[in-house]
Amino acid sequence: MKIHAAMMTQNELLDLTANVAALLPHVDTVIVVDGGSTDGTIPYMRNWSRQDSRIRFFIHPWKDNFPAQRNNYIARVREIVQEGDWVLAVDPDEVLDPHALAALRD
Numbered sequence: 001m002k003i004h005a006a007m008m009t010q011n012e013l014l015d016l017t018a019n020v021a022a023l024l025p026h027v028d029t030v031i032v033v034d035g036g037s038t039d040g041t042i043p044y045m046r047n048w049s050r051q052d053s054r055i056r057f058f059i060h061p062w063k064d065n066f067p068a069q070r071n072n073y074i075a076r077v078r079e080i081v082q083e084g085d086w087v088l089a090v091d092p093d094e095v096l097d098p099h100a101l102a103a104l105r106d
Contacts, residue, residue, distance in 0.1 A: 002028040003104055004081060005088045006073045010035035010062055013044060015093040020048070020055065026101040027088065029080060030055050033073040035062030056080075 005027045009016050020030050032055070034041055042059060049057040060072045070089075077087050088104070090096065 001105075002082070002085045003088060004029040004031060004077055004085060005090055006031040006033075006077045007090050007092050008033045008035065008060075008069045008073050009037065009041060009092045011037045011039040011041065012092045013037070013039050013041045015095075016041060017044070017048075019090065019092050019095045022095050022098070022101060023088075023090070024052070024054060026104050028054065031058070031073055031076050031080075032056070032092075033058045033060050033069065033076060035060065035069060 003026070005023045007019070009032060016032065020032070023030050032045060034045065034057070036059065045055070045057045049055040056076065058076055060069065062069060081087060
């Protein structure tokens with residue numbers, strides 16, 4: 001069983017980096033779909049995803065359609081998920097409790 005975390009973001013670099021850093025020790029993959037950030041998120045996450053293969057970073061321009069953006073990251077998860085895997089949908093500004101993250105595989 002693998003655990004994949006997925007989220008969408010736009011102009012939330014500080015929250016996003018804290019969340020991804022918190023998730024990485026506890027999940028197999030972090031999938032981030034960016035809506036076209038202008039705050040430095042795109043170059044930062046491109047670089048980080050090149051350094052850490054567990055991070056998959058995509059750009060999907062925001063079209064003022066929340067469900068469509070969420071469906072986009074779900075589609076990205078479907079590219080790698082296998083039967084029995086878990087998908088954790090998170091928001092970049094909601095870092096999960098460290099105890100909860102540590103207990104994910106249990």
